[in-house]
Amino acid sequence: MGRHDDRSRGKGRTAAARRDAVSATTTHASQPVNRLGLTRAEYDGSKTTLCPGCGHNAITSAIIQAAWEAGLEPHRVAKLSGIGCSSKTPAYFLGHSHGFNAVHGRMPSIATGVHAANRGLLLIGVSGDGDTASIGLGQFCHLVRRNVPVVYIVENNGVYGLTKGQFSATADVGSTQKGGRANALMPIDLCAVAIELGCGFVARSFSGDLKQLRPLLKAAFGHPGTAVLDVISPCVTFADHEGSTKSYAAVKEHDAPLHDIEYVPYFEDITVDYEPGTTREVTMPDGSRVYLKKLAEDYDPTNPGRALATIREARDELKLVTGLLFVDTQTRRFDQEMNLAEEPLASLPLERVRPPQSVLDAIMTSYREGSAPVGSGGG
């Protein structure tokens, strides 16, 4: 297919040319392209300004890779975040998607509004442990409770990086600050909170394990409700010392994956062979499949009670359990609950949203005759 030249310059292309590109599967002379005919570079964002070695940068590259491999259409993605180091990262991936860097802890309400206005958008939200577990805990809980479809990634390092190393609400008991002060307060486990609130996709991962993170992200892209990914992401500047439970060394030492994860997208006709009894298969509503290959024990990710117990045991044993903790792809859908029109509300034409004059006339008559319902007071 002779579209290599215009494909390599996304900004200059016309919408029509890009529509044509949707079916392209050929390989660029030098760079591979995905099912839309886009190179991985076309999923990049601007250059990161985070510290060299920051776990967040690894997650950013996982998002880029996953979005590219999943063939997400950039224009149908909206990137959202709050405030903090993690919340800066949407600028560093998917440069051809609209982005929204909200106020501290309030990305969930923005996401809810964006979804209500245009439910055709895939929302990727990036937040941190301060942004989600402290100032934003209320909004996070209510987002999950409503099951607003957002791929909600928490880049969790247990500290406030941008304000130079204060403890966050996910810091483990006994974990120390650089200066040696230990945290005495119970951590808030966002995965446990999410499961309790009925979240249908809850995963924990580690920025140093992209092999695990990428398939989790791709599976989350296909989940029709809130998908929470709590990704431990060491802060190289303020929490990578001995005594910090979220240093690279500590996380590597305590990481206990539940399973090996493989993801097969709906648009690829691939059969995965596995020994009976070794692998669990989860089919996402979009038709893609997630294969969970048994490691130490057979973990059932469809049992919320088991998931909560696993999180609790891991905390007691100072283990970091990673993998797909809980999945329920049949959760009720927020947009269906509201029985929204098929088209995005944002683009409904005037005649669909302004009732005709006869309606106003009938209402006016009811207020002239006194048959309209009477307003009520209250405290």
Place this chain on the structure above:
Amino acid sequence: MGSVVNDFSIHVATVNGSGSQTANNVLLRAIFQMGIPVSGKNLFPSNIAGLPTWFTIRASRDGWVARRGGHEILVVMNPETAAADAAEMGPGTVIVANEAIALPALPDDRVVYKVPMAKLMESITTDVKLRRLVVNMIYVGVLAELLGIEAAEVERALLAQLGKKPKALSLNQAAVTAGMTYVREHLPKRDPYRIERMDATAGKILIDGNTAAALGAMFAGVTVVTWYPITPSSSLVESLIGFLERYRRDPATGKASYAVIQAEDEIAAVGMVLGAGWAGARAMTSTSGPGISLMAEFAGYGYYTEIPGVIFDIQRVGPSTGLPTRTAQADLSFVYGLSHGDTQFPVLLPGSVRECFAFAQEAFDLAERLQMPVFVLSDLDLGMNNWMSEPFPYPEKPWDRGKVLDDDALAKLPKFERYRDVDGDGIPYRTLPGSRDWKGTYFTRGSGHDEAARYTEDPAAYVRNMDRLKRKLQTARTLVPAPEVHGASNASASDVALVAFGSSHWAVLEARAELAAAGVPTSYMRVRGLPLPPSVTEFVRRHERVYVIEQNRDGQLADRIRLEAPDRAARVHSVLHYDGLPLDARSVTQGVLAHEGAAHGAAR
């Protein structure tokens, strides 16, 4: 004994939750249907049941609909407040009391009618709970018979309200009849007050401002509505939900052309509005003072990132929880400059239910035109009380979605920059997420940004952006509703000017008549939006003494006017009313006359 016809106030003292609302509305509507201008003011506590509540019906042949200080007729249904309520009644007034309630000794020149309501209820129903609810209809019958309110109109008003509940209807009818019969048989008329048919309400509607605003929002084409319950704002969204469910669902599929989301708090409510506005929806929320306080951070975000949204503030008395069921106009300064940093917002100031309807539509157009949050400042008096109005006109204009570039428009452009002032009016162009053309992609951030929406801390870029935003506010000044001027055609004839906004309008109109009768002719300007259009300062400069009437302690509008016309600052005086009760004409008249006396005294 002379007659007082169609010019008095009826004050009904009941207990919250006792079902008096239907009775009061039937009275109000029956008088209205007889063609007499009326208004109804509900004075209720922050309570669901058990605390005292009052409802005042004013009949005014001259068409005055503001609260009237003082009442001519009192209905005593609440033993707790009976003594205090009765003590407020002056010579020649009437007191209708449930016989079971003890009244203090009153001077002979008060006309007291005692009605054995419990006894009358005995023959109507044996159900004790129903007796308690329906007993209020007895005073409706008593007043109708005493004042000459036509039985057929009472019947019609009852039917309109309870026609769908036959059992309740017949019980209530029986109670009204019992009240009327009792008066005919036992209470010869000893007072001068009468209702007589007029023709001043034909074609008019009776509606509250919150319902009117809800209708305005629906006809504006709102698609995303978020809210958190708070008095006195809740009824706006609750009315809106009712209208949307009825008129904005596809009859065939039941699919909704709107989303209503009850948020976890006002921060989330306004966040959802901004998210929806950013994605291209017409989005709104409604709240009152405490909610506005919580929205401050996001308001600044919307201002700086330039996202449309409509926020209704149905003002109540602050600070803090304040008097949550009483009215005020004390959020003007706060809302105008809401949020940290240099911020300012268009604020629309409806003064009537009709303007609640019209400005709700205006607010969406302005928000999308100006790409910023726009506030509509109503209040409890306007929002929750019933007002007469001409029926609302169907919107003439289509809608103004502002400067939005779609894919076709983007295809014609060499490049797109989100915050570039292409047209010189301070308003940039925006694109919506979902646009296919990559040229249109941009990153929205509350941190410093340049014309191309890139992050920057560059001092010059910051100043350029802030100056452009100021230019946008200058544009807003020309777009907010222009002030309404009364009686300024003969400017030389009046040295004295009145300025007011919002629900104060109706008391000011009446006060102007009183002042004219007292030899003080006035011109009057009603401000309808911030930032203040230049015509406000021009009006102020044309008058020797300017009295700014508002329902707050600090003279918030007066301060704004002094800032805009510093050379006239000393001539701008405040007449203030901030006790939580709706403004009455007498307060305005006395306030102005007191200043005028001082002004003349100083001149001498």
